[in-house]
Amino acid sequence: MHFAFPLFLWMLPLSLAPLWFHLFMGRRHPSRRFPSLMFFLAAAPRHHARRRVVEWVILCLRCLALALFLLALARPFFRGTGPPGMPVFLVDNAASMGLKRPGGRSRLEWAGAVARQILAESPHHRAGLFVSVADPAVTLSQSLEGSREAVLDAVSRLRPTHAAGNPLSALHSAIALIQSSGMAAVDLHVFTDGMAPGWSLPETDVLAWPPGARLILYRCGDVQGEEGGLVRLEQVKLPSLLPVAGQPMRLQVQLQNPGERPAEVWLTVEIEGMDAPVREGVRLAAHATQVVERVVPLPASGPAHLHVFLDGLTADPAAHAWRSIPVLTGAPVLLVGHGDDFGLLPAALSPGGRGDLSGLDAQLVASTDLSDTRAGPPPRMIVFPWHHASDPDLAQWVLSHAASGASLLLFPVHPDADTHVLPDWSGVRRAVPVDPDPAQAVQPASPDDPLWHDLRDADGMPRVTGMVLHHAFGLESASPETRELLRMPDGEVILTVVPRGRGRIYVSGIGWDLRWSNLPRRAVFLALAHAMARGVDTQEFTPVVRAGETARFRSMLDAAMGPEAVVRVMGLAGDTLHWAGTIRDVSAPARAGLVRVVSDDVRLDVVVDGDSRAVRPVGRIEPISHLAGRPFDQVVDDVDPVQAVARLQHARRDQPFMGVLLVLALLAALAETFLANRLLTPDRGAMHGKQAP
Amino acid sequence: MSSVYRYLPAELAEAVSCLGIRVRRPVRGRGDGLHRSPEFGSSVEFAEYRAYSPGDPLSRVDWSVYARTDRFMVRRYQEETSLRATIVLDTSGSLDFREVGVMSKFAYACTLAAAVCFALVRQGDAAGLMTFTHRIDREIPCIGTISKLHRLLEAIEAVRPGGQSDVRAVLFDVASRIGSQSLVIVISDFLDDPDRILEGVRRLDHDAHTVILLHVFDDGERRPSLSGLTEIEEMESGRRMIVDPDVLLASYTTAFDAHGERLHRACSERLGDYHRIDTREPPARALLRLSRARP
Numbered sequence: 001m002h003f004a005f006p007l008f009l010w011m012l013p014l015s016l017a018p019l020w021f022h023l024f025m026g027r028r029h030p031s032r033r034f035p036s037l038m039f040f041l042a043a044a045p046r047h048h049a050r051r052r053v054v055e056w057v058i059l060c061l062r063c064l065a066l067a068l069f070l071l072a073l074a075r076p077f078f079r080g081t082g083p084p085g086m087p088v089f090l091v092d093n094a095a096s097m098g099l100k101r102p103g104g105r106s107r108l109e110w111a112g113a114v115a116r117q118i119l120a121e122s123p124h125h126r127a128g129l130f131v132s133v134a135d136p137a138v139t140l141s142q143s144l145e146g147s148r149e150a151v152l153d154a155v156s157r158l159r160p161t162h163a164a165g166n167p168l169s170a171l172h173s174a175i176a177l178i179q180s181s182g183m184a185a186v187d188l189h190v191f192t193d194g195m196a197p198g199w200s201l202p203e204t205d206v207l208a209w210p211p212g213a214r215l216i217l218y219r220c221g222d223v224q225g226e227e228g229g230l231v232r233l234e235q236v237k238l239p240s241l242l243p244v245a246g247q248p249m250r251l252q253v254q255l256q257n258p259g260e261r262p263a264e265v266w267l268t269v270e271i272e273g274m275d276a277p278v279r280e281g282v283r284l285a286a287h288a289t290q291v292v293e294r295v296v297p298l299p300a301s302g303p304a305h306l307h308v309f310l311d312g313l314t315a316d317p318a319a320h321a322w323r324s325i326p327v328l329t330g331a332p333v334l335l336v337g338h339g340d341d342f343g344l345l346p347a348a349l350s351p352g353g354r355g356d357l358s359g360l361d362a363q364l365v366a367s368t369d370l371s372d373t374r375a376g377p378p379p380r381m382i383v384f385p386w387h388h389a390s391d392p393d394l395a396q397w398v399l400s401h402a403a404s405g406a407s408l409l410l411f412p413v414h415p416d417a418d419t420h421v422l423p424d425w426s427g428v429r430r431a432v433p434v435d436p437d438p439a440q441a442v443q444p445a446s447p448d449d450p451l452w453h454d455l456r457d458a459d460g461m462p463r464v465t466g467m468v469l470h471h472a473f474g475l476e477s478a479s480p481e482t483r484e485l486l487r488m489p490d491g492e493v494i495l496t497v498v499p500r501g502r503g504r505i506y507v508s509g510i511g512w513d514l515r516w517s518n519l520p521r522r523a524v525f526l527a528l529a530h531a532m533a534r535g536v537d538t539q540e541f542t543p544v545v546r547a548g549e550t551a552r553f554r555s556m557l558d559a560a561m562g563p564e565a566v567v568r569v570m571g572l573a574g575d576t577l578h579w580a581g582t583i584r585d586v587s588a589p590a591r592a593g594l595v596r597v598v599s600d601d602v603r604l605d606v607v608v609d610g611d612s613r614a615v616r617p618v619g620r621i622e623p624i625s626h627l628a629g630r631p632f633d634q635v636v637d638d639v640d641p642v643q644a645v646a647r648l649q650h651a652r653r654d655q656p657f658m659g660v661l662l663v664l665a666l667l668a669a670l671a672e673t674f675l676a677n678r679l680l681t682p683d684r685g686a687m688h689g690k691q692a693p
Numbered sequence: 694m695s696s697v698y699r700y701l702p703a704e705l706a707e708a709v710s711c712l713g714i715r716v717r718r719p720v721r722g723r724g725d726g727l728h729r730s731p732e733f734g735s736s737v738e739f740a741e742y743r744a745y746s747p748g749d750p751l752s753r754v755d756w757s758v759y760a761r762t763d764r765f766m767v768r769r770y771q772e773e774t775s776l777r778a779t780i781v782l783d784t785s786g787s788l789d790f791r792e793v794g795v796m797s798k799f800a801y802a803c804t805l806a807a808a809v810c811f812a813l814v815r816q817g818d819a820a821g822l823m824t825f826t827h828r829i830d831r832e833i834p835c836i837g838t839i840s841k842l843h844r845l846l847e848a849i850e851a852v853r854p855g856g857q858s859d860v861r862a863v864l865f866d867v868a869s870r871i872g873s874q875s876l877v878i879v880i881s882d883f884l885d886d887p888d889r890i891l892e893g894v895r896r897l898d899h900d901a902h903t904v905i906l907l908h909v910f911d912d913g914e915r916r917p918s919l920s921g922l923t924e925i926e927e928m929e930s931g932r933r934m935i936v937d938p939d940v941l942l943a944s945y946t947t948a949f950d951a952h953g954e955r956l957h958r959a960c961s962e963r964l965g966d967y968h969r970i971d972t973r974e975p976p977a978r979a980l981l982r983l984s985r986a987r988p
Binding site for chain 2 (some may be wrong): 029043051
């Protein structure tokens with residue numbers, strides 16, 4: 001037997017009050033000392049004993065009536081002895097319910113099958129349906145007057161959503177409607193895997209359950225193991241060459257599924273401020289790593305804030321990567337010298353005019369007019385003939401730009417020039433004229449050099465074919481950092497590169513007109529020119545810090561600004577953080593994004609990646625033992641819906657017992673009254689006749 | 694005779710001095726007396742005829758019988774002796790009750806005992822005393838002279854009521870202590886199972902004692918004046934009982950009388966004498982009435 005209000009059971013000792021009163025506060029009769037009781041006993045041998053028995057019986061009846069009344073107040077009921085109640089369904093349609101159960105059906109499909117089975121066998125013509133996540137596609141019954149057919153139809157249209165839902169709100173609605181309906185017998189069937197946080201309601205969050213309502217839990221899903229791991233965002237690989245504003249950019253995203261089962265996630269790549277993010281589903285095999293290519297449009301001006309993230313049930317919630325990508329928008333390429341010296345190079349650099357197509361704006365500048373260029377934006381590349389390299393002012397000027405990330409391109413002007421001695425900073429010791437064999441094609445060297453990033457064929461080899469030299473100067477490496485980029489079959493190098501600061505210094509052994517080679521006629525000429533001009537600035541920012549990695553964040557700011565610096569931290573993308581204070585008090589951002597830290601004289605842009613350290617396996621059912629303070633009357637784990645419902649039918653609803661107890665209490669009270677009045681009070685008329693004078 | 698004894702005031706002593714207690718049964722005594730002895734003696738009272746045996750004195754032959762019957766028959770004459778009486782006095786707690794009587798049952802019983810002792814000794818018999826509750830508490834051997842009567846009277850004066858009584862056990866004990874063929878006067882309220890009491894009386898009767906039961910009662914005990922539910926506490930055992938007088942009173946009195954009637958019937962058949970004495974009746978009158986009834 002169970003009790004709806006067990007608090008009244010604590011009052012049961014009060015039912016012994018009549019006994020207490022009888023023993024300690026009972027009416028005392030006058031006492032007389034008498035020689036013997038034998039004649040009293042002889043007169044009515046059982047009078048005393050019978051009287052005592054009757055008195056005790058009356059006491060017991062009084063105590064029993066009180067006890068029964070108190071028990072009735074406690075609202076007792078027998079579990080599972082009554083008929084099934086009207087079915088009301090509370091279905092969890094959160095994202096996790098889309099996972100597959102053993103047998104192939106998703107959790108939600110299984111729940112729907114069980115619900116349909118329950119409806120088919122229910123003797124009631126009414127039913128109700130509530131879902132944890134609002135879904136416009138499912139017509140929900142707003143009152144319990146919804147017909148069984150309407151609920152059946154709604155159940156068939158259930159589908160998993162992409163939210164966690166609000167089970168408590170749905171439960172409130174269900175209970176409110178049950179109470180307003182006045183139905184005494186209602187079975188609330190709850191279908192959930194318990195994974196959404198809303199199901200783990202604290203025990204103090206108690207609702208007033210309608211008396212007579214039965215609560216049944218259907219555990220959806222596999223309780224044994226995890227459905228899958230959380231797919232992680234391993235790496236975002238950007239093109240090594242600066243993208244051009246307004247042009248699409250191709251990038252690669254590396255994902256990893258550490259789980260034991262295949263996983264499906266949604267990969268979104270977007271540029272902040274641009275419409276239509278690219279969002280596509282990606283399916284990964286178990287324990288698999290997959291590289292996904294995506295092409296995204298870039299804005300007309302930079303920098304572009306790239307946001308790559310994953311979502312879905314099996315996605316790592318911390319998989320957010322932000323990158324700030326500079327884009328080329330008419331970046332100047334300075335051609336220092338006479339226009340004739342550059343051949344077809346200017347046209348190759350700026351085929352559309354002023355950087356419309358390439359983002360590069362080739363500008364011819366006289367060596368004496370370099371001061372005019374200082375007012376404009378910094379050049380992406382400076383091209384000048386070898387003979388200008390010996391100019392110390394020019395050299396100082398171009399090297400400063402190279403240190404800041406610009407590319408330098410040195411080339412010969414006249415094929416008849418003698419051996420040139422190039423400066424040491426070029427990475428080449430000298431250049432000597434060579435007689436190239438036109439039958440022998442130029443071959444690329446250092447195929448892994450970023451210069452060939454966009455010039456690879458299907459096999460990954462630099463695609464520089466059919467290039468025939470007419471004249472060339474062989475280059476001799478003068479630095480261990482110098483890399484050969486183009487060479488002749490006999491080994492003569494005609495294009496080298498050496499890093500300088502953030503930039504690169506290219507030394508070409510050929511000029512840019514047809515006297516030197518057929519290169520200006522080949523399509524690869526533009527790509528090669530753009531590759532050299534756009535530079536190989538490391539555009540893949542190594543994630544500087546992870547969200548919440550405060551120690552490293554402070555250390556980084558210490559190194560850049562000093563420990564006592566007062567800074568302002570502002571979110572550029574992904575985070576609306578805005579904080580000011582000393583480095584000693586700063587905390588790493590809690591979310592992934594781009595932040596800018598500014599002190600009096602230093603500005604530092606920091607990439608913050610999400611923290612994937614705290615991950616948990618997905619899919620495992622979370623056990624819940626109660627719902628809003630009410631333990632479940634029954635828990636169903638069966639796989640087969642028919643078996644689940646059959647087991648349910650065997651466990652019928654609760655049968656209240658209050659009325660029976662009240663009737664018994666009333667009968668006990670009546671019996672007590674009868675005994676007290678009839679047996680303890682004599683028939684005085686008859687006794688007067690018996691008493692002899 | 695003036696008396697300083699509480700239970701034998703002078704007027705009572707004078708009233709019972711000529712009481713003349715007689716018994717029907719032959720009694721064994723010492724010396725001559727007023728009571729028939731079981732032996733044959735030389736008194737003038739004819740006892741019986743016996744067939745002549747050679748050696749019998751011819752003066753004893755009843756020649757008229759011979760003339761009538763041609764048989765030689767010798768006349769035998771009764772012997773008379775003094776009486777030895779034992780007064781068995783109940784001193785249990787139930788006697789300490791007085792409601793309508795002239796005195797409590799205990800005082801009344803002691804008065805009876807003292808008066809009987811005095812009357813017996815006065816008439817030349819011997820009287821002894823045994824006081825009892827559930828056993829014999831005190832025993833005074835038979836005394837046959839007035840000069841030693843004070844022992845009995847002082848013993849009676851000294852007793853106090855209390856304890857529970859067991860008449861049967863006491864009478865069995867009395868039978869073992871005294872000889873046969875004497876007088877035993879039991880003074881008690883006999884608030885015990887009559888069958889048990891009669892077992893004790895039979896035991897005495899077995900030894901050919903003459904038993905007189907003096908049943909002392911207070912009329913308030915016979916017809917209790919109770920109103921409403923009353924808790925009755927038994928004086929000897931302390932047992933309690935709630936009684937409803939409206940329900941029980943008539944049956945109670947009937948039961949009380951039936952108890953006495955039972956004892957009376959059993960004693961009158963052959964066991965002895967039974968007298969119910971109401972404490973409203975003055976002791977002297979009661980004793981006079983008793984003496985007229987010759988057991």
